[in-house]
Amino acid sequence: MISTDERVEGRDYPSSAAVDLAAIRHNLGVLRAAAPGALQLATVKANAYGHGLLPVARAALDGGADWLGVAQLAEAFTLRRGLDEAAVARADAPILAWISTSSSDFAAAIEADIDLSVSWTWVLADICAAAREAGRPARVHVKIDTGMSRAGSTLADLPALASALRMAADDGLVDVVGAWSHMSRADDPSEAGNASTASHVRIFEEGLAILADAGVTPRIRHLSATSGILWHREAHYDMVRAGIGLYGLSPDPAVATSEQLGLTPALELSAPLTSVKVIEEGTPASYGGTWVAPTRRWIGLVPLGYGDGILRAASNQARVVVHTAFGPFNAPLIGRVCMDQFMVDLGPAEGSPGTPTARSGQAPAIPGDIATLFGSGISGEALADDWAQAADTINYEIVTHLGAHIPRIYRDGADATFGSNS
Ligand SMILES: *Cc1c(COP(=O)(O)O)cnc(C)c1O
Secondary structure, three states: OOOOOOOOOOOOOOOOEEEEEEHHHHHHHHHHHHOOOOOOEEOOOOHHOOOOHHHHHHHHOOOOOOOEEEHHHHHHHHHHHHHHOOOOOOHHHHHEEOOOOOOHHHHHHOOOEEEEEEOHHHHHHHHHHHHHHHOOEEEEEEOOOOOOOOOOOOOOOOOOOOOOOOOHOOOOOOEEEEEEEEEOOOOOOOOHHHHHHHHHHHHHHHHHHHHHHHHOOEEEEEEEEEHHHHOHHHOOOEEEEEEEHHHHOOOOOOOOOOOHHHHOOEEEEEEEEEEEEEEEEEEEEHHHHOOOOOOOOEEEEEOOOOOHHOOHOOOOOOEEEEEEEEEEEEEEEEEEOOOOEEEEEEOOOOOOOOOOOOOOOOOOOOOOEEEEEEEOOOOOOHHHHHHHHHHHOOOHHHHHOOOOOEEEEEOOOOOOOOOOOO
């Protein structure tokens, strides 16, 4: 749990997210062991899945990551600037950014040594123009659509793209560093899921053959994200791109939990209770009165809401652990999640017939006691997985939705031993 001392001083957001960088390095080790022959690209898009772009990128590099990957070019620029300022050599921190448009600043990307993904000949033309301007080749990874129908060249379009790449390479305008794709069902152990993954691999192979026929020979082939790393050895190729696993979460807890995978969730979200009070039996809580006190009740107020990324779909569904002078206990989230706050049930108050009182006449918690929404699970707190289940979504959405304004506290190690049974 985050101690009061650790809370960021001088900030007016009472909540905080503690990120354990040792857990990030540990998780990277687990993923490296799962794909021992492959280079590791640490996926740090979306503010490193809400964990903080630069601290996570640096921890990943310290932990042996060979590459960094982001979606947006803007993130890549921020990342490169931060690494330059930290005197991290560019050769030790190649960055791949996979989203661009014709209005992207490709010249700046070339200047910043950012590798670009290429799916379409018209983007390649823009990249070549920028390379001509910059006076040096752009580093590109050709993307093949292997069945997700997102970015990537279909096999039908690939021969034209391949010959354009070959010409651009011959003209010294591009260096085709990689060939890559992304799979849509690598976390799905069903027969249909496995058939989908086999098809992705087959189409990837066909795409590589088309590139080879055109004389395009990428040095790094990459196809797998976390689920491919964990569950599809045949799809590892030369590099893998870990995302969710790096943060200690399972790509699908229904297939294997983070604990079963030996991963340690790196982020712990908590906030101090801003109010503790008694409400009478029959009193509704929050908008719409969807929860009504079944007895006279102690309720607490947590200063986090959907404006901070706490999904409203978790209304009446999730729980927090409240850390009190008497020890920690579970408190269910009651009523609807508001924009900036939600309420929790701290238990029956004195005078409730037929229910044990939390402590005779005394509040079970006091304002300032810390409520932990989710974390590594080591102190009995919920996991991001539990909040995902409560909100009928995936753990990815729970962590990436966390507002960037919530103070992040970076730790290194301390008590993060949960899940290190790999
Ligand atoms: C997000 C993403 C990843 C990482 O996926 P995880 O499931 O989080 O491991 C890898 N590659 C691409 C292209 C992505 O968009």
